[in-house]
Structures are given as C-alpha cells and as structure tokens.
Amino acid sequence: MSLFSWIAENQQLIYIVILMIFVGIEVIGHVPSVLHTPLMSGANxxxxxxxxxxxxxxxxxxxxxxxxxxxxxxxxxxxxxxxxGGFVVTDRMLEMFKRRKPKL
Incomplete structure (x- = not known):
C-alpha cells in the first residue's frame, strides 16, 4: 500500500482534520486574554x-x-x-478569586 493510495482512501478524513485545524486556530485566536487560562486548563x-x-x-x-x-x-x-498540570493551573487561578478572611 503506497502513500498515495492511503491518501486517496482517506481523503475525506484528511479534509476534515485540516478543516478542524483552521477552525481551532480561528476559535482560539478570538478568545479574550482573560479567558486563556481557564480555556487551556480545560483543554489540558x-x-x-x-x-x-x-x-x-x-x-x-x-x-x-x-x-x-x-x-x-x-x-x-x-x-x-x-x-x-491543567488541574493545578485551574486551582491556582480559582485561588486568585477567593475572598480572604480578615485576620482578627
């Protein structure tokens, strides 16, 4: 089985993967900077x-x-x-938003 025959047999799958790459780049490129940490934590x-x-x-x-x-x-x-690592980053990020109890 040659490379060209494999490509011909899986042509639709290759197109889908290439399309997913472009859509992923577009989606990630339009995410605000504030959301990058939770997004990457979830992806991890x-x-x-x-x-x-x-x-x-x-x-x-x-x-x-x-x-x-x-x-x-x-x-x-x-x-x-x-x-x-994804869960550690998420935990650290959530720690930043917790309210600190005042010391007595």
Whole structure:
C-alpha cells in the first residue's frame, strides 16, 4: 500500500482534520486574554482521552512490540502530566478569586 493510495482512501478524513485545524486556530485566536487560562486548563484536562488511548494501545500490544509499549508508556506519562498540570493551573487561578478572611 503506497502513500498515495492511503491518501486517496482517506481523503475525506484528511479534509476534515485540516478543516478542524483552521477552525481551532480561528476559535482560539478570538478568545479574550482573560479567558486563556481557564480555556487551556480545560483543554489540558481533556487529555484524559490520551490516557485512555495509551492504556488501550499498551493493553493490546503484543509482548514483543517494544515500540508500541514504549510509545504507550510515554503517552501515559505525558498525558498524566498534562492532566495534572491543567488541574493545578485551574486551582491556582480559582485561588486568585477567593475572598480572604480578615485576620482578627
């Protein structure tokens, strides 16, 4: 199977991905600066999907397929860091808006 035949078979999918990239750039480009932190925190939290996919890849990989196992492990580590980082950023941002109790 050559590259050109793969592209011909998946042409509609490729168009959809390219369109999603342009729409994502347009949407993110028009977000006010004040909303970037919560938006990015939420986007990082969505990386839980990456964790699930990585676990599935690692679970279905053959025992001798070290490339799939290593890539799955790296995806789990990086996805976990991204999810935890997103929640840490969100927590810090919400701490800024809490009212402080006056000291007596």
């Amino acid at each position: 939290a969505i990386h839980g999907v990456v964790l699930i996919g990585a676990i599935i890849v690692m679970g279905r990989a053959e025992p001798g397929n070290y490339l799939a196992l290593v890539l799955g492990f790296l995806a789990v580590v990086v996805g976990t860091l991204n999810v935890v």
